Amino acid sequence: MFTAPILGQILVTGISLSAIYILVSLGFTLLFGIMRVVNFAHGAFAMLGGYALFYIYGEWEVPYLLAAPLAALTVAFGSLVLERLVFRWFYQKMFQSMIGLLGLDMAIMFTAVMIWEPHERLVPAPISTVFQVGPLFISGNKLVVIGVAAITLVAFYVFTHFTRYGLAMRATAQDVEMAEVQAVNTDRVYVLSFLIAIFMAALAGGFYAQTYVLSPFMGERVLMMAFIAVILGGMGSIPGVALGGLILGLSESFLGTFYGGTTSVFIIFGAVILLLIFRPWGLLGTPET
């Protein structure tokens, strides 16, 4: 059962899942860290990303490497309307944001049901080739997902650490008032972080819809996974998100293969609840004072 080829297979699947989860939860944690907003509508944006990819790649057949970022960009810029109308009222109001954005989640989800009907669709895979490396069979799909996610994450790291706006973002995350005193335009930082967060969520949503299936309700599961990754790593901590997403993706792949999907959900949820009770600030977060 635990032979090297099977474990290798699980590792590849796990990493491609991790890539999706890290992208989603990075955006989630960004919104929390900078705007103090708990974005319960994050899964809804991932779902919109799935539909965008469905049309741009599946229907209009734009080349995949162009279609994936284009779909995510469309969702991100389209969502600026929501930033203006909804999110702006909730910045720095953690509790209200949680409940209000739950409402937004419900509104987006059921608007999607009205537009696209509740039935499930398939987003075609970019490449159907399967590579054989020794005893391992690696689907090209997963490699594309891992590759695009890795590029995005590296770009994000470079942006936050080596550009002026990245510096402004980090300063705002640390202390809004001090950042403003240093002439950081926090409004602009908010819009920028919102764009980045939604872009990553929508990109991940496209991958997720490709890996599983596209439906208006797929956001719920994505949201739950983002929660779990963020809780595992610690809310607001970016290295924490990477660690949490990796643990989550690998354990889902491992437990799912050997013990079935339901058992894996029970075990993961149970473990997260225990962690929350004994160490609510997560593995790499810092306790609030």
Add this chain to the structure above:
Amino acid sequence: MSTTTLSSSASRAASGLMSGASAFGVKAALALLLTVVFAGLPLVTTAQFTMSLGTTLMIMAIAAVSLHLIIRTGHVSLAHAAFMGLGAYAAVLGTTQFSLPFPLALLAAFLVPAAAALVLGPLLLRLSGKYFVLVTFLVGEIIRLVFVSWQSFTGGANGIFGIPLPYGFLESPVAYYYFVFAFTALSMAFVARLLQSEVGRSIDAIREENRLAECSGIPVLSVKVAIFVIACGMVGVAGALSAFFIRYIDPTSFSIIQSLNLVVMNIVGGMYQMAGAVIGVLFFVILPEFLRGYVELQRVIFGVCLVVVMAFLPGGIVQLVARLRQLVATRRGAEG
């Protein structure tokens, strides 16, 4: 912190209500009015539609008011519908699988979710606001998954249908209406009395300032756990009443969406006033009746309501009323 500002604005709204000379009188009058209307409704009409709407209203009122108890301690639970489901499944499986007599099955509907709450409460209620919301979200999902995956016992995703009524006389919609009425009246009276009592004041103190309450000698965690247990038991009974009313249960009726509905009712009505929960129920059970056949649109409207209320009026409809009253009062003051 945001929670404190929120609750302090709500308490300002509350004091605004109180400043009206007869605030207590208004509430008593509202309670009396609702009692008379609901008790007398079958005398006016016994149409199937009215009876079933009335029964649904009353069942949801128990559920929403029990969630109100938890919210009053400063925690928003997203697992409340799951506890409702525990009660429903306990009562239905109690009568069908274990052939319990009906009163005992109703007792089980209270005890099973209450026991679950007693186990989970001491662990969950230590968490601060946002973590509590996240964990209850997961707990609710786990409970729903148990309903779905324990197929041999719960009927899985298909649920259980053709639930037999315990007594023949409950077949008549009017009889079942009064049966539920008794439970609702009892629950409302109990919650209202509890909130008026010293325990109620401790609850408000805990929400407003946790540590200060602890310093004043309130056993914070014990009070929170006790309230959580009572509330989950109550919603379990509501679940059982609804199961024997619809005579069908399935896991989707107790999902996160249903929990959210309960939260919506509480928040739109007014989070920190019992009247808020009651107004919320009236609003959100009657409103959908006008949107029948547009279930999705209904949900969208619910969602938008949540956004609007949270952004502009965190104290809900109750706060709006209080503001209007204040406005009228200052106008009068200016004239006089």
